[in-house]
Amino acid sequence: MSGRQEHHSDLYFKSSLPPRLAPRRDGFSSLAPFAQRSASNFCELETWRLEAIRDTQSLGWSMPCGGWEPDEGEIISHYLTGKKMGNPGNSRCRSWYNHLTNLQERTVPSSLTPFFNAKGVAVLGASTNPKKLSYGILENLVSFGYQGEVYPVNPNAKEILGRKAYASIADVPDPVDLAVVVLPVTVIMKTMKEIGERGVKAVVIITGGFRELGEEGAKTELAVKELARSYGMRVVGPNCVGTIDVRTGLDSTFIKGIPPAGPIAFISQSGAICGGVVDLIINSRIGFSHFASLGNEMDVTETDMLEYFAEDEYAKVIAMYVEGIQDGPRFMEVARRVSQKKPIVFLKAGKNDAGAKAVSSHTGSLAG
Secondary structure, three states, X not given: OOOEEEOOOOEEEOOOOOOOOOOOHHHHHHHHHHHHOOHHHHHHHHHHHHHHHHHHHHHOXXXXXXXXXXXXXXXXXXXXXXXXXXXXXXXXXXXXXXXXXXXXXXXXXXXXOHHHHOOEEEEEOOOOOOOOHHHHHHHHHOOOOOOOXXXXXXXXXXXEOOEEOEOOHHHOOOOOOEEXXXXXXXXXXXXXXXXXXXXXXXXXXXXXXXXXXXXXXXXXXXXXXXHHHHOOOEEEOOOOOEEEEOOOOEEOOOOOOOOOEEEEEEEEOOHHHHHHHHHHHOOOOOOEEEEEEOOOOOOOOHHHHHHHHHOOOOOOEEEEEEOOOOOHHHHXXXXXXXXXXXXXXXXEOOOOHHHXXXXXXXXXXXXX
């Protein structure tokens, strides 16, 4: 917007709003970390800002709101810093509060970039055994033209597939901005803490054994989610196959082969479907730009990925295989917006009883 001004130490918005709604200078001090982000991210933030203003205006500033009467600066500041506001008593205010809380859980699409265009990838649990899945992941990372660094992490190996192996993620040199975890569920918490301490912000958890197995697995998954959030990490999985960017050659999956390059970005909550699609089209003339197997969607959801591919210039068509939607209203809002730019081909599984049972057994999704 023309009213936005950028400074080296701060970022704020000028506003022509009435004094009652005008932003306070200090309310935007938390925007400083965003000063180096891309223009597209600023557009997203600005769009959200205008929606926030419109929605709060519609609530009526003089209306009693359980003592909660924020100005625009407070709304943005609370959103960006992730603080929780006291839940207001008025029902219309509660609706806005819930909407704001949902937005606090989101981050800009650029946080998903390392899953497809990382400068360096560490594979934790990389094996020297060609029969192991982690060996296949490492093999894919070095076989399809990926130009970034690849770091096997295995304390019992010195070298795997011609790449130096490291005893732990703490020993891995820069650059590394994506970690792929193929380790038993019993060591996931320890591993995720080590990844967080290393400063890696994107993680693919291939490992299964979480909520798809029941209550205890669900508790473990929640604990891992909270730990990842405390370090500001984005997580694809667990219980997934991984991600592929056909153009960059970054293939964090163990799927054999890579499809031809083309315009289709494919999002799937089933790793088996991802593998089946690759097997089906690998010798065809059907081209793909990306694959994203999301598994249990502990953090990154189908809607997050849909938003990401909406902004990717190489993804011209977005295909989705979905078993369950995490946030229906948000998905519909994003899908409506994205479909104005790119076609979305959507296949919903688990609509009958047998399908729902099959879906739940391997992803933990509540299908319907």
